[in-house]
Every structure is written in structure tokens, then in C-alpha cells.
Amino acid sequence: MQTHVTEVGSDFDPRAKLVAVMCLSSLAVVFQRPLPLALILILAVLSARYFRSDAVQAARRLRAFLWIFAAMAFVQSLFTAGGAPLLSVCGISLLSTLGLERAGSIVLRFLVIIVSASIMATSSPREIVQGLYQWRVPYELAFMVAVAVRFLPLLRDEAHDALTAIQLRGLKLESIPLRQRLQIYSYLLMPMIASVLGKARELAVAVEMRGFRAYDRRTSHRTLRMRARDWGVVSAAVLVSVGVLGVFMHM
Amino acid sequence: MTVMTVIDLRNVVYQYPDEKRPVLGGIDLCVSGTGLTALVGPNGSGKTTLGKMMAGILKPDSGSVRINGRDASEMSLGEIGQQVGYLFQEPDRQLFAPTVQEELAFVSRVRGAAEEDIAGRVGNMLDRFHLSHLRERFPFSLSRGEKQRLVLAAILIQCPRFLILDEPTTALDVRRKAELAENLSDLDSEGVGMLVISHDHEFATRRASRVIELRGGAVHADTRY
Numbered sequence: 001m002q003t004h005v006t007e008v009g010s011d012f013d014p015r016a017k018l019v020a021v022m023c024l025s026s027l028a029v030v031f032q033r034p035l036p037l038a039l040i041l042i043l044a045v046l047s048a049r050y051f052r053s054d055a056v057q058a059a060r061r062l063r064a065f066l067w068i069f070a071a072m073a074f075v076q077s078l079f080t081a082g083g084a085p086l087l088s089v090c091g092i093s094l095l096s097t098l099g100l101e102r103a104g105s106i107v108l109r110f111l112v113i114i115v116s117a118s119i120m121a122t123s124s125p126r127e128i129v130q131g132l133y134q135w136r137v138p139y140e141l142a143f144m145v146a147v148a149v150r151f152l153p154l155l156r157d158e159a160h161d162a163l164t165a166i167q168l169r170g171l172k173l174e175s176i177p178l179r180q181r182l183q184i185y186s187y188l189l190m191p192m193i194a195s196v197l198g199k200a201r202e203l204a205v206a207v208e209m210r211g212f213r214a215y216d217r218r219t220s221h222r223t224l225r226m227r228a229r230d231w232g233v234v235s236a237a238v239l240v241s242v243g244v245l246g247v248f249m250h251m
Numbered sequence: 252m253t254v255m256t257v258i259d260l261r262n263v264v265y266q267y268p269d270e271k272r273p274v275l276g277g278i279d280l281c282v283s284g285t286g287l288t289a290l291v292g293p294n295g296s297g298k299t300t301l302g303k304m305m306a307g308i309l310k311p312d313s314g315s316v317r318i319n320g321r322d323a324s325e326m327s328l329g330e331i332g333q334q335v336g337y338l339f340q341e342p343d344r345q346l347f348a349p350t351v352q353e354e355l356a357f358v359s360r361v362r363g364a365a366e367e368d369i370a371g372r373v374g375n376m377l378d379r380f381h382l383s384h385l386r387e388r389f390p391f392s393l394s395r396g397e398k399q400r401l402v403l404a405a406i407l408i409q410c411p412r413f414l415i416l417d418e419p420t421t422a423l424d425v426r427r428k429a430e431l432a433e434n435l436s437d438l439d440s441e442g443v444g445m446l447v448i449s450h451d452h453e454f455a456t457r458r459a460s461r462v463i464e465l466r467g468g469a470v471h472a473d474t475r476y
């Protein structure tokens with residue numbers, strides 16, 4: 001018999017967390033206006049605190065991408081007609097209220113997804129796979145979800161390294177005009193995509209070699225059980241989502 | 252007149268956030284502009300960490316790093332990069348452009364150099380690093396040795412006065428290693444100072460005018476020839 005020392009916050013069933021995360025990110029996708037999205041973000045932050053995930057840390061690390069968000073405001077203003085122009089040159093509106101609103105929504109939506117996804121990172125990948133498998137989710141799919149959850153922090157490190165390397169080529173990001181800075185950010189995607197593809201390929205080969213999918217049924221050493229408070233989390237997530245949907249659909 | 256680059260470390264202590272003890276425990280070191288300095292030592296002795304410290308990629312917990320007299324923690328990476336070139340252990344993370352040619356050109360282009368000037372320098376580098384036949388290729392599909400030559404060329408095209416190379420011989424065959432050695436010798440005679448991090452003792456020390464040996468985060472031996 002083994003006693004488990006459970007980490008703080010990781011003592012909820014991963015499936016309960018998954019339902020909560022799915023509710024939050026679905027809400028974020030459904031709504032388009034900043035006001036409901038802001039409310040959903042608050043919900044997401046509160047849930048993240050409830051599950052003791054380091055959501056604030058996760059969001060803070062995105063600071064480097066603030067420029068992309070700023071750029072989005074301009075792009076949205078340029079290509080969407082409507083809204084009051086705030087800044088225009090020769091009759092072309094560079095920054096409009098509508099553009100700002102759209103960009104704000106994109107940012108908020110992005111934040112909701114990051115913050116709620118950070119909740120999943122409080123479960124170990126093995127627990128996630130096991131939990132989903134017990135819910136009759138095909139093992140391959142469950143495995144992929146677990147891998148994706150673990151990939152996110154790696155991706156962040158890659159981005160950070162690439163940003164360091166490109167600056168050390170002698171690019172002073174701080175004194176480069178916005179348009180060129182955007183071009184530089186697009187260069188950063190290249191090493192990131194290459195590395196993710198590389199990792200995915202390695203992982204695929206490695207799991208096949210270990211006999212992944214060789215047998216139809218899996219024997220599991222550990223079983224997970226949904227307890228009362230896990231079901232509590234699930235029903236709270238569903239009820240709140242339906243509530244939010246109801247309220248804002250009527251407005 | 253070439254300006255000599257001097258990197259000066261004073262009592263540098265560094266500990267990775269989630270580790271229990273410091274990786275670098277109070278290093279005093281001054282690496283000056285010319286000649287080839289080899290940094291050797293066993294795995295995990297802190298060579299890479301020290302190299303990153305010298306290029307301002309990591310900031311010391313205490314002590315100071317000065318590059319040409321300026322505190323590295325007050326310089327941006329872009330500023331440092333114009334004086335010190337850094338070759339990371341992993342080439343994939345320092346390739347950015349869709350073609351070999353553009354990999355060499357894009358930094359100069361962003362910095363506003365004249366097109367004919369860029370073309371001339373790109374041509375030079377392609378010849379010098381035997382990359383001309385690959386100029387239109389996608390950098391990520393090159394072999395490991397070719398990638399490394401490309402990264403080195405892309406760093407050198409900005410004419411840094413000092414170069415830090417982390418394990419440059421990993422994955423190079425005998426012939427490529429000899430070619431790299433030749434490139435480094437050329438740079439040496441052009442007055443570019445170098446720090447070569449390597450546990451390939453033979454490679455690192457053969458041309459070195461100074462060998463620094465690191466053990467457990469401290470300078471164990473420092474020999475000049």
C-alpha cells in the first residue's frame with residue numbers, strides 16, 4: 001500500500017478540471033464583445049486560483065507578445081469599416097474604436113484560454129490520460145491531450161530562446177520601428193514550428209517503438225474515481241456557463 | 252584600428268531558479284579581445300552557463316559582468332550582439348529565414364543597409380563557408396554541419412569583434428571539424444577574439460593561447476601559452 005502525498009490543488013479529478021477548462025474556453029469562443037469576455041476572464045482567473053494554478057505567472061510570461069496585440073489593434077482598424085476613427089492619415093483610419101474593440105476581444109479571448117489551460121497543468125499527464133481513458137475517450141486521443149498540455153511550457157521556452165538568439169544577431173528590438181518589429185516576430189515562428197514538428201516526430205516514433213497501440217485493451221495500474229466534490233466542480237462549471245450564456249444572449 | 256573587446260567578470264555568482272546550489276560560485280575572469288581562449292571542463296561544470304553570462308543572456312545574482320567597460324545588465328541584447336557574437340549549442344533555435352540567402356541578409360536589411368552592400372557581403376560569406384550551392388535552400392532541411400556553418404556565417408556577417416562558441420564541434424565529422432578549425436584560425440588572424448567552449452579537449456586547446464578549466468562552477472586552472 002502506497003500513501004500519496006498530493007500536491008496542493010492537484011487533488012481534484014483531472015476530468016473535473018477538464019470540464020471546467022472546456023466550459024471556460026467554449027464561452028471565450030462563443031462571445032465576441034469585450035464586456036462578456038472580460039467577465040469570463042475574471043471567472044477563469046478565479047477558477048485558476050481555486051485550483052491553485054499559477055495563472056498569473058502564465059499570463060505574465062506572455063508580456064513579450066504585447067506588441068503583437070498592439071499590432072492587431074491597427075490591423076483590425078485598417079481592415080474593418082465602422083467605428084469612430086481615433087487616428088487617421090489621408091482619410092484612411094489607422095486606429096478606430098471598432099478596431100480597438102476587436103483587438104481587445106482577441107486579447108481577452110486569448111488570455112481566457114491561457115489562464116484556463118494553466119489549470120490542466122496542475123494534473124500530471126498520466127492522470128489526465130487515465131481519467132479520459134476511463135471516460136471511454138480513445139486512448140490515443142487522451143494521450144494527445146496530455147501531451148499538448150505538457151507542450152505549452154516547452155513552446156514558451158523555445159520562443160524565449162529564439163527571441164534571445166535573434167537579438168544577439170545585433171537587432172536592437174527596442175529601437176526598431178513597429179512594422180519591422182512585426183516582421184521580426186514572424187521570423188520567430190520559423191524555429192518554433194520547426195522544433196515542434198521535430199519533437200512531434202520524435203515522440204511519434206518513440207511511442208510506436210514502445211508498442212503504443214499494439215494491444216487493444218490497456219491494463220491500468222491506477223484507477224481514478226470521481227468524488228462528490230469533483231462532480232460539484234463539473235456541475236458548477238456547467239451551470240455557470242449556461243447562466244453566463246443566458247444572461248448575455250438576452251442583452 | 253580594431254577596437255579590442257574585453258569581457259570582465261567580477262565575483263560572479265549564479266544559481267538557476269529551481270536549483271539548490273549555485274552553478275557559478277564567485278568567478279573572477281577577464282577575457283580580452285584577441286586570441287583564442289578555450290573553456291574546458293566536465294559535463295555540468297557550468298561552461299555553458301558561464302558563456303551565457305559573458306554574453307549577457309543570463310544576469311548574475313551578485314557580482315558584475317562588464318563588456319567593454321559597460322555593465323552588461325544595462326545593455327540590451329541587441330547592443331551586446333553588435334559587439335559579441337554567440338553561437339548556441341543547438342543550431343535549430345537560431346535559424347529564422349525561409350532561405351539560406353535570406354538568413355544571411357535579413358538582419359542587415361532590418362538595420363537599413365544598402366542592398367548592393369548586403370549582396371556583396373552575403374556573397375562573401377556564402378563562398379567563405381562553402382554554402383553557395385545551397386543559397387536557395389530551406390535552412391531547416393540542411394544537415395547539422397551545414398546548419399552550423401550557416402549560423403556562424405550569419406553571426407559573422409555582422410562583424411562582431413568577439414565570438415563565443417558553445418560546443419561548435421558537436422556532430423561535425425573529421426573533415427568539417429578541420430574546416431571549422433581553419434575558419435577559426437582565419438578569424439584569429441583577422442583579430443577577432445574567441446572563446447571556444449568544448450569538451451573536445453584536443454580541438455579547443457590546439458590553437459588556444461589560453462586554456463581555462465572549469466570544475467564545479469569554479470576556475471580550476473587558467474593557463475596562458
Ligand SMILES: Nc1ncnc2c1ncn2[C@@H]1O[C@H](COP(=O)(O)OP(=O)(O)OP(=O)(O)O)[C@@H](O)[C@H]1O
Pocket residue numbers: 267268269270274292293294295296297298299300301450
Ligand atoms: N536552465 C537550467 N535550469 C536549471 N538548471 C540548469 C539549467 N541549465 C543548466 N543547469 C544546471 O547547471 C549545471 C551546469 O550546467 P551547464 O550547462 O552550464 O554545464 P556545461 O559545463 O555546459 O555542461 P555540458 O558539458 O554538458 O554542456 C548543471 O548541473 C545543469 O544541470
Ligand SMILES: [Mg+2]
Pocket residue numbers: 298299300340
Ligand atoms: Mg554546455
